[in-house]
Amino acid sequence: MIGAEATADPAVGAAAALSLSGVDVVRGAGRVAAGIDLQVEAGTILALLGANGAGKSSLVQAIAGLLPVAAGTIAIAGTAVQDMPADRRARLGLGLAPEGRRVFPGMTVRDNLLAVCRAGRAARHERVASVYELFPQLAGKDRTLAWQLSGGQQQMLAIGRALMNLPRVLLLDEPTLGLAPAVVADLLERLTWVAGSGTAVLIAEQNAAVVSVAHRAAVMRVGRIVLADDAARLAAAPELIERAMLGA
Amino acid sequence: MTDVLQLLLSALSLGSTYALVALGFVLVLNATNAVNFAQGELVVAGGFLAVALSPMVDLPGIVLLPAVMLGAGLIGVVLSLVAFLPLRRRPPTAVFISTIAFGIIVQNAVLAVSGPEPATASPLLAAGGTRIGDTAVGWQSLAMIATAAALVGLLHLLLERTQFGRRLRATAQDPEIARALGIPVVPLILVAFALAGALAGAAGLLVANQFFLSPSDGANYMLKAYIAVVIGGWGRTWGAVLGALLIAVFESFAAAAVGHLAAEALLYLVLLAVLLFRPSGILGEAAGRRA
Numbered sequence: 001m002i003g004a005e006a007t008a009d010p011a012v013g014a015a016a017a018l019s020l021s022g023v024d025v026v027r028g029a030g031r032v033a034a035g036i037d038l039q040v041e042a043g044t045i046l047a048l049l050g051a052n053g054a055g056k057s058s059l060v061q062a063i064a065g066l067l068p069v070a071a072g073t074i075a076i077a078g079t080a081v082q083d084m085p086a087d088r089r090a091r092l093g094l095g096l097a098p099e100g101r102r103v104f105p106g107m108t109v110r111d112n113l114l115a116v117c118r119a120g121r122a123a124r125h126e127r128v129a130s131v132y133e134l135f136p137q138l139a140g141k142d143r144t145l146a147w148q149l150s151g152g153q154q155q156m157l158a159i160g161r162a163l164m165n166l167p168r169v170l171l172l173d174e175p176t177l178g179l180a181p182a183v184v185a186d187l188l189e190r191l192t193w194v195a196g197s198g199t200a201v202l203i204a205e206q207n208a209a210v211v212s213v214a215h216r217a218a219v220m221r222v223g224r225i226v227l228a229d230d231a232a233r234l235a236a237a238p239e240l241i242e243r244a245m246l247g248a
Numbered sequence: 249m250t251d252v253l254q255l256l257l258s259a260l261s262l263g264s265t266y267a268l269v270a271l272g273f274v275l276v277l278n279a280t281n282a283v284n285f286a287q288g289e290l291v292v293a294g295g296f297l298a299v300a301l302s303p304m305v306d307l308p309g310i311v312l313l314p315a316v317m318l319g320a321g322l323i324g325v326v327l328s329l330v331a332f333l334p335l336r337r338r339p340p341t342a343v344f345i346s347t348i349a350f351g352i353i354v355q356n357a358v359l360a361v362s363g364p365e366p367a368t369a370s371p372l373l374a375a376g377g378t379r380i381g382d383t384a385v386g387w388q389s390l391a392m393i394a395t396a397a398a399l400v401g402l403l404h405l406l407l408e409r410t411q412f413g414r415r416l417r418a419t420a421q422d423p424e425i426a427r428a429l430g431i432p433v434v435p436l437i438l439v440a441f442a443l444a445g446a447l448a449g450a451a452g453l454l455v456a457n458q459f460f461l462s463p464s465d466g467a468n469y470m471l472k473a474y475i476a477v478v479i480g481g482w483g484r485t486w487g488a489v490l491g492a493l494l495i496a497v498f499e500s501f502a503a504a505a506v507g508h509l510a511a512e513a514l515l516y517l518v519l520l521a522v523l524l525f526r527p528s529g530i531l532g533e534a535a536g537r538r539a
Binding site: 064086087090091096105107111112118121161162165 | 411414415417424427428429430431
């Protein structure tokens with residue numbers, strides 16, 4: 001099934017799958033994230049909550065290598081990656097389901113999945129089958145061009161595409177945006193399966209519903225983490241999240 | 249009626265070679281966003297390679313095709329190593345200039361080796377032709393069309409059925425995300441330039457029998473490829489083929505009606521009109537980017 005690549009090195013196993021310390025992100029003239037410390041352990045889900053403009057997306061892009069990091073360190077399984085180009089980070093085990101899905105619109109569902117996969121031919125097609133097991137809706141759309149899919153299906157494709165190289169860390173930027181509540185619930189349940197197979201999952205969201213499937217949750221406001229706790233505790237006190245998100 | 253068929257045949261044979269040149273141009277454009285202005289000179293290099301090899305083997309020109317494509321493909325790789333990779337983080341104009349400069353070097357190298365005289369290579373299969381009804385059909389024209397069609401078909405399979413093709417299409421559609429998902433960029437660039445060179449070289453071999461080829465012809469092929477890509481939609485692979493065929497048909501028929509010089513002028517007027525009224529090409533732009 002889809003899951004984290006087994007690591008032979010025991011020293012690597014000791015470090016968190018994804019670890020940020022003191023990360024600053026500058027976009028244009030503004031500091032959009034400052035002094036961010038975060039850890040995501042293998043097999044767990046971190047919900048990174050924040051209102052529009054809180055800096056979550058910029059942070060996700062900085063982790064993926066799409067925005068430069070102005071200060072601090074980002075480590076994937078103990079390897080510092082903040083100065084590496086995006087494609088090297090991907091090869092170290094980062095999978096990205098970007099904001100707005102960004103599927104390759106003129107390619108079929110299968111080709112979207114195959115294109116990014118670095119495994120050999122047989123393994124590539126097996127992994128497509130695994131993605132179809134995770135998201136059965138995609139199986140029937142094998143030969144459909146990605147732009148013709150519904151929003152929910154495109155989101156599944158974006159996630160499936162990010163899983164094609166069995167990443168240690170899966171980054172999801174606003175995966176529930178624009179999806180119907182039933183579709184959101186289904187998607188979140190499937191993300192728990194992904195984490196269950198050993199992948200560290202970071203979900204950046206405005207939608208606090210993701211806390212229900214997360215192990216840890218952190219809230220960002222104007223570029224800083226203002227609240228971080230066990231997800232179970234925060235799920236029991238939604239007013240805490242709301243206050244932290246809005247700064248009321 | 250006979251005249252129309254005759255014209256159409258010569259237009260298609262010319263258009264199919266333009267199509268190969270334009271396809272190579274679009275491949276590089278899609279893989280790298282680079283506008284490769286050396287593409288026309290690669291046609292000339294391939295053509296003169298065919299001219300040089302022709303007397304050495306007493307065989308039809310088609311057997312030279314792999315060697316010519318390989319040679320021109322290698323020049324394409326050198327082009328990417330010298331004029332593109334070191335400059336790819338600079339503004340696009342740097343690559344315009346460096347590819348133009350590389351093209352000038354190629355042109356002068358051809359001039360130094362072969363001299364300024366126009367030359368011709370062996371026919372692809374055989375000289376002469378046959379008649380269909382009242383229309384004289386040259387073997388060379390037919391062979392040009394068939395060879396180009398076969399190459400376009402192979403390229404189609406490469407793009408649609410192979411992992412290289414998927415990666416190239418993904419990179420063309422969203423370079424940032426393709427990169428963030430780990431698609432390696434440099435191998436893609438090298439192969440795209442090699443293919444562009446090989447296609448240009450093949451076009452050189454195809455035209456070098458029916459038309460005299462001279463070392464200064466590169467600019468003409470470059471312009472035709474560029475116009476084909478603009479008309480077919482910037483970055484659209486199959487639009488480039490369509491654009492190439494359209495301009496060859498237009499050129500041939502206009503030349504028959506009003507003469508070569510006026511036909512050329514009319515072609516540029518049509519280009520201006522397309523840019524004014526349909527700036528994203530007849531089929532529309534592939535990804536909304538333009539050099």
